[in-house]
């Protein structure tokens with residue numbers, strides 16, 4: 001038995017299934033807070049230095065690896081360093097909560113047309129932020145015209161700024177046909193209709209995976225957790241991993257295994273790769 005032992009029976013059963021039949025396993029991983037340590041400036045987020053080596057070791061052992069992120073796919077690919085990596089030829093990055101897709105095999109990016117509400121919201125954003133008194137230290141992240149994120153991590157009181165902005169931004173988003181996706185000191189205004197749960201289930205279907213490991217750290221990962229719970233109720237083993245965060249307790253409460261942030265995720269992936277390496281793989 002390894003050092004990472006799930007605390008729940010369902011988690012232990014899933015880990016057994018993964019080790020028994022890795023070639024039927026889909027590994028889904030969030031980016032920020034899971035593969036990449038949280039930093040103050042979103043542009044500075046990079047994958048943990050040991051993340052790529054761990055993924056390179058694990059990916060050839062399993063059916064598929066997907067990064068499922070709120071980031072635009074090309075930003076996750078760039079900040080993660082995922083392009084052209086040996087062992088990651090079949091990596092898929094599902095960006096904008098699954099609305100976008102990047103395939104390592106082809107380098108192709110598929111994305112829906114931008115929602116017109118994003119430009120409208122962007123134009124009104126400075127006024128709404130000012131009116132909410134949340135201007136000090138609040139930062140707007142442009143997300144390729146497909147969404148816009150309002151960050152409060154650098155505000156004097158990040159939680160107070162988040163709380164003050166939440167209702168006005170929800171109202172602004174609704175007026176333009178968007179939704180608000182709350183995260184770790186961030187309120188993202190984005191188109192409705194897709195979430196990480198839908199994205200993960202579609203990818204499970206596409207790959208024919210018979211077991212799943214999903215790791216995340218934020219509220220946007222809850223739909224993926226729910227998707228894994230649904231798969232489990234349908235008889236598909238699933239291991240839920242929380243990349244530990246004191247900012248988001250909901251995920252830790254539903255996880256089978258809580259690890260110590262991106263360093264802990266990397267250690268888990270490395271341990272799993274070590275366990276699977278050279279195992280007799282059955283299709």
Ligand SMILES: O=P(O)(O)OC[C@H]1O[C@H](O[C@H]2O[C@H](CO)[C@@H](O)[C@H](O)[C@H]2O)[C@H](O)[C@@H](O)[C@@H]1O
Pocket residue numbers: 030031032033037038039040041042043045068069070071141143149151153183184185186188218220
């Ligand atoms: O689905 P994810 O890969 O977790 O992306 C979700 C959001 O993550 C980013 O924000 C978070 O990370 C930042 C950099 O570490 C941090 O400053 C911020 O406080 C976090 O919420 C990203 O900037 C957003 O666009 C993503 O939606």
